[in-house]
Amino acid sequence: MTAIVAPNIDPHLIETLEKVSDPEIPVLSVLDLGVIREAIEKDGKIFIKLTPTYSGCPAMDVISDDLKAAFREEGKVAEVTLVLSPAWTTDWLSEAGKQKMEAYGIAPPLSATADKEVLLGNQKIVKCTHCRSSNTRLVSQFGSTACKALFQCEDCHEPFDYFKCLK
């Protein structure tokens, strides 16, 4: 499986990159998500390598446009290329990102082994994002977007999303 590879990002670009968020989970910046694999400035132009969370993720086109627009505002030109390898994993989500995700109402991904147990319905460990109960059940392996599964809390009966582990 893919090892965690630290992205190659020029420190002076971080401030701008942090302003660009995932259109589906607006509290997460592209840096929290770990989808920026490289961002370097060379000869006055910025070169960004972006990797998708899921193959068919429709947010990628929007993120790509948003990145270009964010740098355009600073009078800079950015070129964005999509890279598939190494494949994105939920390990690349930052810890801060996971906390923001939970606060936003999406249960963050568990470890790969725990994730499998949960999605097979064997164990109840995903915490309800509303009442924190672990008495939750999987409603559907496929949720509102490709990266999420749909859960329901058996205690407060509210539905919520769980961000599936991808590794």
Next chain:
Amino acid sequence: MEKEHLYQYILGIADNNLILGQRLGELCGHGPNLETDIALTNIALDLLGQTRSFYQYAAQLSDDYNSEDDVAFLRKEREYRNVLLLEQPNRHFGFVIGRQFLFDVFNYLFIQQLQQSTDDTLRAVANKAMKEVSYHKRFSSDWVKRLGDGTDESHAKMQEAIDDLWRYTNELFELSEIDKELVKLGVAVDVSALKEAYYAEVSELLTEATLAIPQDQYFQKGGKQGIHTEHMGYLLADLQYMQRTYPNMNW
């Protein structure tokens, strides 16, 4: 290796995803319940996302087409390389699940092997797709069990679909002359070697779902050579409508 051969090989993989994605897309807003509707369109989205990468690669190799969209939308029926199984219509939910299951078991084994390809792009797309196709297989296997081991009606409908679609399964393991050449180079997957594992896994799950394993030895093929069933023309009429009506249109 000839460029044209690699191009043809990629189309074989990409067209399978496109055509199944189109069939699943037809169900958008028509699934039997909300969760299933969302699941099927999510699966379609995964397949179309993967196939976009395949078509981009194909377009780089093609002398006739410039973009992924051109390759996907502008070919004629005989130029599509998908297997016959995937163009079969959504006659009822049993058919949707049966078709998905019979393909997912194959696709899981196939993508697993494609991760070993000597071609960098194919390997990268396969790496990305692996987890996605394992979700697909879990979904369709669960439903085969639920319907097969469900009510008399769901059992009968699931059996009908498996019996009807069974004849298209053998084609998944056919190798063309081009495929054989690419297998030798380590680029292509030797699908003929997956056959035994495939039928063993499918049979085991059908038995668990209380369904009978079809004994019919008559198999139909032709999709990989571009000879399709009568359903393909209608499917393409729908799929290509916008590009044929407004050539070069963009979203």
